[in-house]
Amino acid sequence: MDMLWSGWGDPAKAAPLPDAVTGLLRDLLGVTPRVGGPAVLEEIAVPACPLTDAARAALTGCVGEAQVLTDAESRVRHTRGKSTPDLLRIRAGEVDDVPGAVVLPGSHDEVAAVLRACAQHTVSVVPFGGGTSVVGGLAPEGKRPFVALDLRRLDALLALDDVSRTATVQPGLRAPECERLLNERGWTLGHFPQSFEWASIGGFAAARSSGQASAGYGRFDEMVLGLTLATPEGVLVLGRAPRSAAGPDLRQLVLGSEGALGVITSVTVRIRPLPTSRIYEGWRFESFEAGAAALRRLAQDGPRPTVLRLSDETETFVGLAQPDGIGGSATGQSAGCMAIAGYEGTAADTADRRARARRVLLASGGEYAGEEPGDRWAHGRYNAPYLRDALLDAGAFAETLETAAFWSALPALYERVRRALTTTLTESGTPPLVMCHVSHVYENGASLYFTVVSAQGEDPVAHWAPAKRAANEAILAAGGTISHHHGVGTDHRDWYEREIGPVGVRALQALKAELDPAGVLSPGVLVPVR
């Protein structure tokens, strides 16, 4: 099944907004219904394939004629990713970023051959896993023709070592299928980002994804033990041990490289026993500050829940702490901030950690809210992107952004980003609702995940741009990182440059020049073209 071309996910799962939300949008944010629907896929004017006959022949030579798609629908379906501006533009029929072709390699060797062919014919190439980038990771810069390298045929579980507890998988394997293959054998990967239903293993690695159960299972980059990277100049095979002192950790150079240094063709990940017990529960705190202090205590001194998140007052009020129940809370839930704590493991382990965490949460001023908020969160955990589609349909604008910092920097980071978003959008005539939650915790810091909802305004893409810029400036000024789990892409690149400084940028450009001398790999994604 293909993802909805103009939105998110399985079209059958689309759900209209509850009346309470429609009323809230109108009364609170002045949202007025949109006039006219999105463009019709079949009617979009897609430019002719810009590849030369020689380039096309070379690609066909690598993967076979059937695996080089140049039809309009395939190309539209590989245009950009799933950020809100991406969706608004594709809904408007804007396909200026359309790839010249979609190429579907069936092996590492075919990937390597395609990269060499692209280098030879100076055709850019953008790896495409689940197509879920929300940071412009799929939109190369410049006017040079490019192909989308769709990795869906590379979807095998290659090896499973149940002594070492590792699995080696191909990059095009989607997360649900990966879980299914592991679950059948008694294992789990434990990586459940909001994009879970569509995202691929290669994408998790290339963008340093982090999942909702990262408190227990870790980030994806912490799960990766080995990697194979195809580059135009040859292959890089990494990971002979979990940890090593043999030089810099080159795995950590591939992780987060977003297709700019090569194409990941296999990933060895750590796996864990499939949990037999899963409990999610809610805890209510008087304030975001009090809740954050409680989360910090658990992150620093344990016990560590598997899932741990905390919504601020606004997000709790609106009900986004449990996306399934959005709007419900506006009609009478009590105030404060809702945290979700989840425990996965054996029955004995979850009971033990839960009991010990309960003591810490009570001592930190938490009020137990029962399993119902946890169950609602778990049930609705992948629903937010569907909700966004419904909001866009209703004439609202909705987007998310995220960052991370050390614990002591979080309060100012929270305030500055909220203020930047609120001030910018209010000044441009669409006062927003800005919500936030602590989405991932570490001993030394945490991430903040913001959701912004407002009226769309005249031109919603142009409308959002200054607010996003202001948020990025606020993040840098407050000492945060420009992305905790979405990645850099072309959207964050200018701020990423400032985050790592000119020497960092030069280092990455030098690496890229060595591995990709023709500069065909996702140009402009991650670092500027030199």
Place this chain on the structure above:
Amino acid sequence: MDMLWSGWGDPAKAAPLPDAVTGLLRDLLGVTPRVGGPAVLEEIAVPACPLTDAARAALTGCVGEAQVLTDAESRVRHTRGKSTPDLLRIRAGEVDDVPGAVVLPGSHDEVAAVLRACAQHTVSVVPFGGGTSVVGGLAPEGKRPFVALDLRRLDALLALDDVSRTATVQPGLRAPECERLLNERGWTLGHFPQSFEWASIGGFAAARSSGQASAGYGRFDEMVLGLTLATPEGVLVLGRAPRSAAGPDLRQLVLGSEGALGVITSVTVRIRPLPTSRIYEGWRFESFEAGAAALRRLAQDGPRPTVLRLSDETETFVGLAQPDGIGGSATGQSAGCMAIAGYEGTAADTADRRARARRVLLASGGEYAGEEPGDRWAHGRYNAPYLRDALLDAGAFAETLETAAFWSALPALYERVRRALTTTLTESGTPPLVMCHVSHVYENGASLYFTVVSAQGEDPVAHWAPAKRAANEAILAAGGTISHHHGVGTDHRDWYEREIGPVGVRALQALKAELDPAGVLSPGVLVPVR
């Protein structure tokens, strides 16, 4: 106090071998007493300082005349590191690797100025922390003059954030002083490698050190949250959050770079509350295999002790499981393999983990051996390098090497390395004693640490070389990494090249060329000069 120039550590702590060991060496290995002592420091013929007047003036301009040392003793004391061949060569008065001068910068800016001056005058520069490298990390290749950049003046605790639990320290701070500064404030770094008494924070970072309590506190590279790197082309400041999706993790590129990409001028590390309870205990297993299975269970399913190590039958028999008691066990300890489990934390936490680990260890066939073996291990934990000096004095050869791999690869790795060492040294007429322990554990694998003792033979440096080469070949063939915690240096470089392959080497060379275009930073350390 300076380290013993011709050996290890505080000269006052030198101790002769127990008679039992001398007897064992003679009877088992055919060790005969050495004739004549080491060279006399004052009599070593040190070549004149090879720096041009212009280069010397430039260095003096950077740090002041008093901080550029060219006297023979200072230069000898900065010649090579502390591997056994290093010691044998310096004892023989061989100073062909002597630096032209020792430069002692007092700030990041002075380090940066020295690097620029060295680039301008084409003088190589080798950072020098504790001087404890055992892999040739302090011996640059080629005949070009070089200076040792001794970082001892950069020894401050710059900042401590007790909310985020981070400390920022300068690279020349030695580990004991770092612990003292943190302990005074109620914190610990928790990094206790065997080189603890002399090694520096910068060295830990540059070489990806791992300490004896890594099961609980993690490796040094896992402790690092931020870094400042001075390069001839400018500064790299990294680490705005514990974890980030903003591109590749460039911190992990600096960690393990061994001075080849720049000089680390500050490190932000995570800190933990100073433990109020410390318990170390012994566990005896029937075989190395049974013991390793028990360690794997703890590493994979918990609870995780703070210290966890397992000696093989030979090491247990010889008594190296507790270096303080070497030789003692040969006179009657029971057979099997000794594991040490240690618990550090609050009294409640250590008691809880210890009780739960006890159940796992008993269920895995372990026999509790009481706290005495643990206390002896803890008491003697930094003594092995002193013991090596005594062994060298007694005419024996003693050296260590280490590797790591995934759990399923460990049995073959263990066998192949042992066989390689035993066969090579036996064939060359000095049958060795080869001992091993599991020194660090992870969910997905572990490290193996080998100790080799034999007679010295005619020319002990030449004697060891083929054995070391054979061990390196065995490590690569069995799928291990060429170093788990000692680093690459010039000693492992040729095997490191094969470990990361030609594309990996080119990537690092390209990085180096960008950050160090004159090629003055530790040339030949880590990667070959391009």
